[in-house]
Amino acid sequence: MASAARLFASARLARPSLAAKVPAQARGYATAPASGGANWPLLLSAAGAAGIGAYAYLQYDPSVKKEISAKAHQAEDKAKALVSKGEAKVKDVQAQTDAGVGISALISDAWTPFTLIKVEDYNHNTKRYHFSFGEDGEDKVAGGHPASCLVVKSPDGEDKVVDAKGKPVIRPYTPISPPDQKGSIELLIKEYKDGKITPYMASMKVGQQLMFKGPIQKYKYQPNTFDKGLAIAGGSGITPMYQLITHSLNIPEDKTKWTLLFSNVTEKDILLKDEWDALASQYPDRLEVKYVLDKEPKGWKGETGFITTSTINKVFPRSSEDKVQAFVCGPPPQVASLAGPKDGMKQGELQGALKELGFTSDNVFKF
Numbered sequence: 001m002a003s004a005a006r007l008f009a010s011a012r013l014a015r016p017s018l019a020a021k022v023p024a025q026a027r028g029y030a031t032a033p034a035s036g037g038a039n040w041p042l043l044l045s046a047a048g049a050a051g052i053g054a055y056a057y058l059q060y061d062p063s064v065k066k067e068i069s070a071k072a073h074q075a076e077d078k079a080k081a082l083v084s085k086g087e088a089k090v091k092d093v094q095a096q097t098d099a100g101v102g103i104s105a106l107i108s109d110a111w112t113p114f115t116l117i118k119v120e121d122y123n124h125n126t127k128r129y130h131f132s133f134g135e136d137g138e139d140k141v142a143g144g145h146p147a148s149c150l151v152v153k154s155p156d157g158e159d160k161v162v163d164a165k166g167k168p169v170i171r172p173y174t175p176i177s178p179p180d181q182k183g184s185i186e187l188l189i190k191e192y193k194d195g196k197i198t199p200y201m202a203s204m205k206v207g208q209q210l211m212f213k214g215p216i217q218k219y220k221y222q223p224n225t226f227d228k229g230l231a232i233a234g235g236s237g238i239t240p241m242y243q244l245i246t247h248s249l250n251i252p253e254d255k256t257k258w259t260l261l262f263s264n265v266t267e268k269d270i271l272l273k274d275e276w277d278a279l280a281s282q283y284p285d286r287l288e289v290k291y292v293l294d295k296e297p298k299g300w301k302g303e304t305g306f307i308t309t310s311t312i313n314k315v316f317p318r319s320s321e322d323k324v325q326a327f328v329c330g331p332p333p334q335v336a337s338l339a340g341p342k343d344g345m346k347q348g349e350l351q352g353a354l355k356e357l358g359f360t361s362d363n364v365f366k367f
């Protein structure tokens with residue numbers, strides 16, 4: 001395992017230098033063929049590096065070895081084909097390496113429009129949005145190694161969503177579709193009537209486009225690096241936990257045990273409840289789900305009120321030998337009371353309930 005991890009690390013280290021060597025003409029050949037032709041040896045070596053990266057990833061995570069091995073080869077062939085047509089981006093090839101599951105339709109440093117193809121009401125304030133990558137993206141995937149998110153903004157135009165300074169409003173979201181889903185992506189988004197982007201999205205009609213950028217790595221999950229994971233989510237903060245925990249559960253060699261502590265105002269606000277209940281019964285030894293409500297219905301058997309040190313002690317028993325890791329995602333006041341406020345994009349100092357319980361900044365991650 002140690003040597004595989006080193007291989008993985010060295011393959012990853014190789015990529016930025018490869019990208020840095022790619023000339024500007026090659027970097028721009030996604031939307032238009034590069035003038036003067038593509039830099040063949042370099043591009044093909046980039047595609048090759050993608051294969052090596054994918055291979056290293058497989059070595060590291062044997063559960064997905066067989067499946068991804070085939071996919072990595074297909075993706076590499078596809079990347080080479082696109083490169084030969086002058087349509088691929090080095091970024092695409094890199095994204096393939098990162099995900100190990102295909103060429104990403106997302107670009108990390110440029111906005112890409114995806115088209116809304118379906119919207120479903122999920123509950124009283126949340127919708128499930130399906131966005132297509134378009135005809136050229138039928139074989140592409142969102143990609144991204146869990147846990148990662150993407151960012152969205154509205155397209156230029158009269159109804160462009162801007163802040164008080166006139167700058168575009170950009171918000172992060174975590175797809176609920178798997179990273180290797182082809183051709184489209186799904187988002188579960190709660191509308192804040194007084195918010196900026198979510199009322200805009202709630203008013204979108206099928207056929208309209210939204211701008212996407214990513215994937216953005218938030219936390220790099222590696223199986224069996226801790227014994228017990230505690231995921232504390234509030235409301236729509238559940239989506240990163242869904243991506244992270246389903247990824248972990250899908251790795252048979254991963255022995256990590258998870259406790260999800262999920263707080264909501266009422267029972268009808270609990271997002272993905274059917275999915276969580278199904279996962280908890282499918283993986284009884286690896287996942288325990290505890291719902292917490294502010295306004296509990298009659299006969300409610302779960303937890304109630306704000307999550308405190310005693311709630312955590314009750315649902316997350318652990319011994320001093322256990323290696324633990326906590327994740328927090330929810331409304332800013334909840335994050336602050338559990339783990340201290342985030343400092344912009346940075347983690348911020350660890351405070352609150354988790355610090356009182358002896359967690360350190362090394363074993364708490366705030367999404």
Ligand SMILES: Cc1cc2nc3c(=O)[nH]c(=O)nc-3n(C[C@H](O)[C@H](O)[C@H](O)COP(=O)(O)OP(=O)(O)OC[C@H]3O[C@@H](n4cnc5c(N)ncnc54)[C@H](O)[C@@H]3O)c2cc1C
Pocket residue numbers: 149169171172173174175187188189190191192194195196197198199218236237239240367
């Ligand atoms: C990594 C990550 C992943 C996420 N994934 C998802 C997801 O999958 N689904 C999802 O629904 N959400 C997700 N979110 C939350 C999402 O990014 C947005 O914050 C949310 O959708 C609200 O956006 P908005 O522009 O509509 O509202 P905003 O304009 O941000 O306002 C949201 C609420 O906060 C209030 N507010 C705004 N500014 C202040 C202030 N200064 N002081 C006090 N209150 C204020 C508003 O009145 C409103 O009630 C995620 C967040 C992160 C960090």
